[in-house]
Amino acid sequence: HLQEPDPRLLKPSETLSLTCSVSSVAITSDSYYWAWIRQTPEKGLEWIATVHRDGRRYHNPSLQSRISASVDVSGNQVSLKVTSMTITDTAIYYCARLYLGWVDNWGQGILVTVSS
């Protein structure tokens, strides 16, 4: 069960920090990767980052300089930081579980709005 916090409102240049709580059973499994995906009406679904409990991280090259994703196994959490937020980063952000390449479990999504 992936849970994300409540909607967020940020100003341009601020840093977004999101944390997703996941089950202790799933997060200790080597079978799963954990992803952050965002969605806008203009660009649709955009992959942001994927992490594994063993520390492997993969970031979208177009966002790489501004993003950092991580897994906290002991805390049963997956986290995302995006620095220097702009209006174009306004989106619904999802945490998601990847199994064998597919998202088999999605969080409910959190609306992040960037506005001055």
Add this chain to the structure above:
Amino acid sequence: DIQMTQSPSFVSASVGDTVTITCRASQDINKWLAWYQQKPGKAPRLLVHDASTLQSGVPSRFSGSGSGTHFSLTIYNLQPEDFASYFCQQAHTYPPVSFGGGTKVDI
């Protein structure tokens, strides 16, 4: 990067119709393709993976096909609950993945 191009972006249909959505990959992705359904205000739901394997619980009126660079999702006998948006996703580069732009199926 592998680009995924879906078409059409919008399709108008009626209950009982057959609808086909296509997804094209910018390079050969074998069968590493999934389809998702998304309803307004909800997260996407996995329908098909490995191009043609229905996820557990998905009605058999959904059918995926294709390999390489051309894929399709066909919905037979369209039901009221099928009016939604559909997205394809490639996993050839997994763990990084990428999505198509989406197709909205509307009445």
